[in-house]
Amino acid sequence: GENVEQHPSTLSVQEGDSAVIKCTYSDSASNYFPWYKQELGKGPQLIIDIRSNVGEKKDQRIAVTLNKTAKHFSLHITETQPEDSAVYFCAAITSGNQFYFGTGTSLTVIP
Amino acid sequence: DAGVTQSPTHLIKTRGQHVTLRCSPISGHKSVSWYQQVLGQGPQFIFQYYEKEERGRGNFPDRFSARQFPNYSSELNVNALLLGDSALYLCASSFQRSGNTIYFGEGSWLTVV
Numbered sequence: 001g002e003n004v005e006q007h008p009s010t011l012s013v014q015e016g017d018s019a020v021i022k023c024t025y026s027d028s029a030s031n032y033f034p035w036y037k038q039e040l041g042k043g044p045q046l047i048i049d050i051r052s053n054v055g056e057k058k059d060q061r062i063a064v065t066l067n068k069t070a071k072h073f074s075l076h077i078t079e080t081q082p083e084d085s086a087v088y089f090c091a092a093i094t095s096g097n098q099f100y101f102g103t104g105t106s107l108t109v110i111p
Numbered sequence: 112d113a114g115v116t117q118s119p120t121h122l123i124k125t126r127g128q129h130v131t132l133r134c135s136p137i138s139g140h141k142s143v144s145w146y147q148q149v150l151g152q153g154p155q156f157i158f159q160y161y162e163k164e165e166r167g168r169g170n171f172p173d174r175f176s177a178r179q180f181p182n183y184s185s186e187l188n189v190n191a192l193l194l195g196d197s198a199l200y201l202c203a204s205s206f207q208r209s210g211n212t213i214y215f216g217e218g219s220w221l222t223v224v
Contacts, residue, residue, distance in 0.1 A: 043215035044215045102153050103153050
């Protein structure tokens, strides 16, 4: 099956700085890569996603890049705000609808 | 529109007991998946149901079972509970069987004592 690795496990940034979280995957057949934000005591919330036929996607302060050759994808958050503090998960999907999740990155934005 | 709803939100069970968790998908969504999230880890796939049939199963013992009803709601059942079953159980729904975004509910926190 697919194996998704995520780094770093924890990340602290000053408010206004950028944050980058990286994930790698093992199955070259994976074709869809969502990112989820999970706040304490809540379920994961989709924040952005990218499909394998696209190299980059941006939504306001959030962007995702995908390198299919290297089998890695990254989440970029610019102009970070305290409300961005949460745990972020990357995921990959091959056939069917079974998502494989990374182990999460705990992001802290320091005011 | 209502999102994915799960019940109960929290529950405490004793080892050896049985638990049933319930999920209602987003209106119009026909696929429901169940995930287990242990503290500090990412969600782990348990089951996917689409059109009332099991379409995928993760690496979980037979103590775990699920079903989907004609209205696309779903139940996850766990028998003979172990301490290690303590986790957040997440239900996710999507419109189609595969290749679609999944949307999570808030989860059911299960504590086994």
